Amino acid sequence: MMDIKMEDQKTQTKTTQSLTMVQAINDALKTMLEQDETTILLGEDIGKNGGVFRATEGLQEQFGEDRVIDTPLSESGIVGTSIGLAVNGFKPVCEMQFMGFIYPAYDQIMTHASRLRMKTMGHYSVPMVIRAPYGAGIRAPEIHSDSMESIFTHMPGVKVVCPATPKDAKGLLIAAIEDPDPVIFMEPMRSYRAQREEVPTEKYQLPIGKGEKIKEGDDVTIITWGAMLSVAKQAAEQAESQGIGCDVLDLKTLYPLDRNLIAESVQKTGRAVIVHEAHQTGGLSQDILSVINDTSFLYLRAPIERVTGFDVPVPFFALEDHYLPTAKRVLSSIEKAVHF
């Protein structure tokens, strides 16, 4: 991690450092541990080991076993006790070692974390973050590669966030920790070390609920997030070389959706290709489709295309490249939309 001074637009001196996403996450956690003594981290192997992806590296050493807590192997226990901690003055940031191991905690999230504010008309709330590395593509064993955001976007009372870049990861994670409500924070593990970016060393937040247009083009809107962003960008470049202009949207927050961003773009292009690695049936693509239906029906010039993981269990890794959306599949859908 190299410290660099940079001049920003407002001619103010800011310090940044070149970080990978996993380093940016580490930096966000460190920032919050420093600045807010109620922030605590809980999870399996996050202490001495620094997390199986090194996201919490060095943090227990710096902040002690009391704030960076190795828990028993017990996801429901982690989330359940964190609910108690959150209600009673702390901001627990729980790590689920992989998203595929969040399922034992589903009950606690569904019946309590997401509902406690509603149940008590605001008397109790659960300001808690659940971090979960997700997604396929790193040759991990079974169950380590799931991308099940839909079971949380469908759950009222939780927000779901998923950054695609180091800078977004830090700003969104800090926002998630400071959010007064539970946030599922999905981390695209195959992007953990894919890219470095200048990330401000200071504490900053990015707004939950806001996406961003990453690339501008007139013919088709590509909507995606997380690890699929690079696949979408690749396909968009290939499309442009064929003269097809693409708007590429990075949603960043999966609930609540940035509907304006989607609507404005699709109203311009009249076509949309949605890309995600979760299974198609019940995937977030369906919700995005409904945003377009609701806001942009009369603008549509072709059926909306979806390029997603298939409706099959995420396979053992020998087949994962066939499971995951590829630039080729995205390009083929772009062409289908444009040539409808």
Place this chain on the structure above:
Amino acid sequence: MMDIKMEDQKTQTKTTQSLTMVQAINDALKTMLEQDETTILLGEDIGKNGGVFRATEGLQEQFGEDRVIDTPLSESGIVGTSIGLAVNGFKPVCEMQFMGFIYPAYDQIMTHASRLRMKTMGHYSVPMVIRAPYGAGIRAPEIHSDSMESIFTHMPGVKVVCPATPKDAKGLLIAAIEDPDPVIFMEPMRSYRAQREEVPTEKYQLPIGKGEKIKEGDDVTIITWGAMLSVAKQAAEQAESQGIGCDVLDLKTLYPLDRNLIAESVQKTGRAVIVHEAHQTGGLSQDILSVINDTSFLYLRAPIERVTGFDVPVPFFALEDHYLPTAKRVLSSIEKAVHF
């Protein structure tokens, strides 16, 4: 339960009896317990007590404690041990007392029941049924009223079935038990005793994956299932009195969807209103929307309307009538679609 002899179309003599849905379910279970000695029932309070809704009434008495098994209060244990039973020659039919109590078993269903066939390339399979009464409207306590089909329709490897009538309930439950793969069988508890119907006493199956047109009309397609069917029908009748003709579709199976039924109707009417009581974001309405997008884009004359539970936790019962779709809300959406 009254026994009646009826002449059917093929002039064959069939016996039917007038049953409520919960009786029809009881009858299906009894039929399978009689005809297939590998069928066993597991659940909380299903034995002496006959189930909190009486769905298993009399079955333990008739078939013994060994086949109608009161288990410990342990949903993950019920499903987890049933996976073992299913792999080793039995057909477990598990009752989750309410769908809101299925969450502790989500992990077992997601990481094993749904994947075991895939994992072993067909060497092991899990022919198992999970029955789950679902839905609001009966003034039940908290968590008793959830309708979370989407977390299962999004899960590759399981089928999801939801009957709306006594006759369908029996035929579909028998089909589910005889299905070689895991089936989530959702029972609309507020329809349990809402209606009686002549139900054949014999064993019969209705096809999983097939819906039915319940009512014919030219202007708009109303798509629904389970407890919302009666709400949809009510709204359709009110619409017809205004001269708006409605196709009303009962999907019956939520995965895999009967796409032809949906497409044919929407291609005729050009308009669709989807009604379900689950939350809108991530709800099955989004998948149906995508079926229409994929199959009937050029036929659409108005944006697709969705009338669903709101994106809020199912409330305590004093507010549940505000949460649930009503005929009024459906009618309003029908009008919106027609007057677009």
Place this chain on the structure above:
Amino acid sequence: MEEQFPIIKVMDDEGKLVDPDVQIDSELVKKLYYHMTRIRLFDRKAISLQRQGRIGTYPPYEGQEAAQVGSVMALNGGDWVFPTYRDHGATLTFGADMVRTFLYWNGRAEGCVPPEGKNIFPAAVPIATQIPHAVGTAWAEKRKGTDHVALVYFGDGATSEGDFHEGLNFASVFQTPTVFFNQNNRYAISVPVEKQMHSKTIAQKGLAYDIPSVRVDGNDVLAVYEETQKAVKRARQGEGPTLIEAVTWRTGAHTTADDPTKYRPEAQGESVVHPLDRLERLMKNENLWDEAWINQVQLELENEVEVAVEAMENYPKANPEDLFDHVFETLPEQLDEQKQSYLDLIGRG
């Protein structure tokens, strides 16, 4: 194991002190009597309201008054209580509002809002899920350096759930000041404890975690009070969690929707002396039975309950706005749209 965990009693069924030399605190006894009477009146009223269709399905706790009052009275103001749906006898005693408690059983979220300064969680409906909450909350108190404890109620059936196990393990590993208070009323709806577990006691389950545990006569309010006090004291002193099994009996149905004659042998429970009767016997034996005071308490409490019922029934109707307004601190735009269009439709826009 049963020998390792004998059922601790202070008085016998006849209200005789097991150890005649023990000094009893007459003020305490009167307080316990007062609260047990109070919650019994609430309970019986609630059953009758349900029968008249004036509230929803209701789970009575009759028979468990000693377990609930004896345990919760061992707590202080800053402590935390984690009830199930059957423990509003305890929460009422701890300071929950009676009107709101009725409202809860009428399907109102208002029933989950505790009085300011009273740390009472909403009743847990999914079995055993509250157990980890009580561990986390107690852990927070320990982290803050207070001497507050958390007491969590759960039934015999709850011990079969994974959350029971995970919660106790966390409490043991992090030595949180949590009191696990089990009411073994012998049934989980229709399932007798003999089918819930093969072990003869619930107390022995503490051995798995090296959590000290004790078995107490749950119908002996003094024994419950004493054993809970010991556990609370240990917790306050940083000596970690305790598991208490209070052996008791649910006199009535699981809920007003349940018919226990379907599954409970008729004679079972016949010999159980109701905890209030037992306390009455003790008070008579110990010359604490003051007929005038008893009558006055009875009248006062009947009146309190009547007034609460009236307040519940005159309570402003539930607002559909509340469906939306407490999902998040700030309503997301798309949810606000759902709210506005619904309010428009029903003419409240």
Place this chain on the structure above:
Amino acid sequence: MEEQFPIIKVMDDEGKLVDPDVQIDSELVKKLYYHMTRIRLFDRKAISLQRQGRIGTYPPYEGQEAAQVGSVMALNGGDWVFPTYRDHGATLTFGADMVRTFLYWNGRAEGCVPPEGKNIFPAAVPIATQIPHAVGTAWAEKRKGTDHVALVYFGDGATSEGDFHEGLNFASVFQTPTVFFNQNNRYAISVPVEKQMHSKTIAQKGLAYDIPSVRVDGNDVLAVYEETQKAVKRARQGEGPTLIEAVTWRTGAHTTADDPTKYRPEAQGESVVHPLDRLERLMKNENLWDEAWINQVQLELENEVEVAVEAMENYPKANPEDLFDHVFETLPEQLDEQKQSYLDLIGRG
């Protein structure tokens, strides 16, 4: 509790019999030696293949050979084995195909398909989830009236999960013929057992369910074999489940992606005598060490492993069709469409 569950040994670290009068079965000892050597060769080969990028992330079991071989050898053909990702030493010994075992670690579903007639479940990756399966499967055998049993492997970390608890409770309530075989290798990835639980033994967790339990030296293959045999015998005779804690030591990393020097004190484990060395000492002490046979076994097994590696590497490539074809018995139309359009796209349509 530690006194209640002493660690049972047949031999000491020097390979001396604890009870010198005991008769040992020399054929058995040779079989155990053979299998332990075989799976060690597999394990070391797999690590080296992973280092060369020829297979994926791999979890070594070195140090646990006695626990795995000793336990699984106590089973018969019709019995069931439920392994975790670290128990392919056991499954290989039980009859799993070596080529397919390599394939598994190369991301192939083929690795989960057991040979016909061998009841081996796919390795459970989500911790503790396999425990209820072993209970259900054993229950099925009991229902069918066979004397087959199910043996399930799990680690020290697994005891913290709810499924451990729910599984043991079911086994206890329904008295299923299940052997719960815990390998306490002192770590769950980086978390030492002292942070996993406050209790000093895992065996004591059986007390919660009245499940007989025993603590055995997991590096003493004869002790493991004997204690597992006893448990299996009890299960076959309808006497229900047993919990075995085999205290052992993971010599290497959690997986090839893990660096144990980050979290394990350097000296820890130094004094552990490797189970194969211990067995060698015993064999020498008992005059069972036949150098010629040893060398022959070594050569034979090295060859077996090499041949398996070659077969793995020459195995036909994974078919994209297999993504779709095993989700259901019959492919639903909409899934078939996904399949066809994907195959078209990649030119296999």
